[in-house]
Amino acid sequence: MNKQSGFTLIELVIVIIVLGILSVVAAPKFLNLQSDAKKATLEGAAAAVKTSADLVFNQAAIDGLEQESRAR
DSSP states (O other): OOOOOSOOHHHHHHHHHHHHHHHHHHHHHHHHHHHHHHHHHHHHHHHHHHHHHHHHHHHHHHTTOHHHHHHO
16 A cells, blocks of 8 residues: 555644634734834934933033023
């Protein structure tokens, strides 16, 4: 008798079910990456603006103008 090689129908169905479960579990994590990247970009921009404002204020303090900038 010849031994046939290959996968049975049950093995293929089980693999498809396992792949489906994995994709359902992993999909939300990958879909959230875009919003996380946008949030990180905005937080980075906000930090850059704050750092720039701090640098300007510190330079004004060095020049002795910090009291004038607070009075306005």
